Amino acid sequence: MWFRNLCVYQLADAFRIDAEQLEERLQTGAFQPVGGHDPESRGWVPPLPGGEPLVHVAGPRMMICLQTESRVLPPAVVRETVEERVSEREDAMGRPLGRREKARLKEEVTLDLLPRAFTRSKRCYAYIDLEARWLVVDATTWREGELLTDDLRALLGTLPIRPLQTDSAPGQVMTEWLARDHFPSDLEPGEQAVFEDPRSEGAEVRCKRQDLRSDEIRGLVRAGKRIRRLAVDWDGRINAVLDADLSIKRLKFTDLVQSDADEREAESAAERFDADFSIMSGELSRFLPRLQSWFD
Structure with a gap:
């Protein structure tokens, strides 16, 4: 299980829960198929396909999964x-x-x-890292992430989290990286960016397969454009698009990480799932603090 997008929340130090307690709470909100006259149903399902527990544990990290089933009525x-x-x-x-x-x-x-309407199902995965104090949701937008966090809070009674926050505005910092051609030592620009014009709402320039260090691209910065999304390569291990709202899109783990996963011999789908989760969350446990430091 490899996440493709990230909405990262910081978890308050005072919050404590173990896998057994979390399993018990999630069972009260386990997924039930959508009723005949209901437009939608949401509930918790096992993260491991074909598994039984609603909480999949790997060290200090616990993965959960929220399933939504909707009736499609054109x-x-x-x-x-x-x-x-x-x-x-x-x-x-x-x-x-x-x-x-x-x-x-x-x-x-x-x-x-x-x-009589067809149904459509969608799953949203997340994991809680009690050691690093993160709640990481595989969601493309914060609104999508809040569907999961709101349902989780309703079951737990409390969920003291806040979206990842930094001291500096990420969009401004990323713009300065390009303007000065000076990136953090373990970070390289990719070939994709989205610029916006703060003087004109809705105005944007999208760049794909471009040398972001070129004079042409830096000319956009000199013209007053600001970065909203920037493709980056971190430490040769993660490729992603950083958004100015601190969400992460198009997350991809490089062959270097994938080879580590391939070297682990798994005798079953469950063992492969567990190994992938451990490697992914381990990589993110190093990446997320670096992400935060770039903007602090």
Whole structure:
């Protein structure tokens, strides 16, 4: 299990929970399939496919997984059915329906169609590192991460966390890296960046497969553009896109890390899952403090 995106939360020192306690709490919110007339259902499932525990433990780190099952009801289908029923009602009543009557009819149609709608499932993984005091969520946006943290807080009664914070604005620091062509010693720029213009809302420049150290790119900085996302290579072990909001996107562990995983002989899928989790979380336990130090 290798995470692809990261939303990282700092965990308060006072918070303590062990795997047995966490398992017991998650069981009360275990996933149940979406009901016939429900649009969505969320609950906790085993991180290990085919496994039973809702908490997968590797040393001081505990992985969990939140599953969401939604009914897919295309708006066009609802609209077409509503129009048909509105026409039928108006013909039967001999008058046009009012706004409230149409709204109630739309609700009736939605309830009628939901049991026949297809379902779509999505899983969101996360792990708690009690030693380093991190909660790491595999999510592309903070809003997506908050779905998991809000559900976890509701079950635990408390979850003293805050999104990763730094002393300096990451966007400004990354812009200075490019402007001065001076990066941290263990960091190299990739070939992708997104610039924004602070003077014009919504204005942006996207660069792909570009030499970010070139005069052309540095000219964007001189023109007043600021970095919002920057592709980087850390220590030859991790490739990622750093966002100015401190989320991490397109996380990829290099062949150097993957070879470490391949060298571990696993006799089962469970052993491979455990080995991958241990290696990934071990790499992130070194990477995340460095990330924080770049902007502090």
